[in-house]
Amino acid sequence: MTATWAAARSDGKVTMRTIRIGSGAGYAGDRIEPALELAEKGDIQYLGFECLAERTIALAQQARLADPDGGYDPLLTARMEMVLPTCVQRRIRIITNMGAANPVGAAAEVARVARRLGLHGLKIAAVSGDDVLQTLQGGDYSLMERPGTVAGLGDRVVSANAYLGVAPIVEALRGGADIVITGRVADPALFLAPLVHEFGWDLADWDTLGKGTIVGHLLECAGQITGGYFADPGYKDVRDLARLGFPLAEVAADGSAIITKVAGSGGEVSLRSCKEQLLYELHDPTKYLQPDVVADFSSVRLEPDGADRVAVRGGTGTARPDTLKVSVGYRDGYMGEGQISYAGPGALARARLALDIVQERLKLTGVRADELRFDLIGVDALHRGPQGDVPEPPEVRIRVAGRTDTLAEAVRIGNEVETLYTNGPAGGGASKSAREVVAVVSTLIPRTAVTPTVQYSVA
């Protein structure tokens, strides 16, 4: 494989029968070592790490305001220390959005890690241009989720990042980058980009881009397709979740793929696990909007292909949208919260009494909250639906949460729960918290208003 790989890298025209791409993280805080298992035993050529949730980049932007060299993923260093030696040895190229609010700063950190590990000559590409805050402030951009405009959020806006597509990542790979670090890009693009690069897919071949996007979608949440977010004892038993293997896809030039994982790792790749992940965060199956294509999942066929192997065929796509989605992070006030627990006979009645007391106290003391929530954890905190009579739980924990304009008001909510210790029914284990809320809304920006750039450095 190494020889073939070298040939492919020195001559972009050489196509391999299949490309094997691993998924090393499904969110910012994900487990660290499954990526190493993929690099060592997965026989992969690419390793993607998807680490940016909707709000992550807004928080990263705030971190960068505090430290101009920061604003990239806090686990970048640990992940690179773990996988870089093996990736260099096996010529596995890394693609990740761990650059968050500072891809150039992240690239510099990866270079430092490489030098520390004695790895030299690595070419690192930083993809920027997703930050469109300046552009948005000069225009009239409607919010997608509710009435209003970005300008209407005023100085509360902290970040605005467009979802970039594969183009700058493909450019970086063509430029010989061993590691590509981006900020906001569409999650599947981290996996679609190497396919476009290796197979020379046309960026107007909607059918194939649709298929490649589906593969990327299946990989982007890492363990969610190999048995994570899945187990239900007695109904869906999954083995060895503590050693869950992360997925890899073996992709052919026509966009069909096998999803599998390293032999001997925990979890399962099965029809049922793949079906769940295929439909994860999907709305209309015929219109999965991406920067590069509108993917159509409706004709996807999943077929077993041996132990922990599922074949993905079908699927298609239509022309990409003229606009890019932008996630706008803004300061949305504060949230205060308090909890305390009750147990033994009558626990539910005492918990209800406690909630009544807090509700009255918040009124009596004039706490100004825009919205309040009263939960009985263990009874109705997750589902408030028509459940009929609730059986008496052996223990129940109350939770009061509220939204306020100031941190001081938010603190008072938790305080009113905590004072139940000495003023309410007998309960214990109180906790409280208050924090600023950074929320996210979306808008659309013309594709032509966004200019991705690629910057190279050599470690």
Place this chain on the structure above:
Amino acid sequence: MKLRELAHARTGDKGDTSNISVIAYDPGDFAFLREHLTADRVQAHFADIVRGAVDRYELPGLGALNFVMHSALGGGVTRSLSLDAHGKSLSSCLLEMEIPDDQSVRSRA
């Protein structure tokens, strides 16, 4: 019979929209699910949570239905006061729904 006996499910979230896929263990039960698991029933099941419309999409090739529930996440994952802001547990809550006993139900695959 609870829906859990025939199907598994997964929740996804985007902003204030939650989707729940409901997947028949046995694709042969898909028609039965399509008949009984309507958007209206799902809306009623989550009456205290979902404030917007519920759309249903059919994926017969997968033996699955996909429910898209609008205004379902307390104003959005990033600002919700809910303990489970992503609504990850809603799929399990949906499997609690009672559906008619199906005499033709085969054992789970």
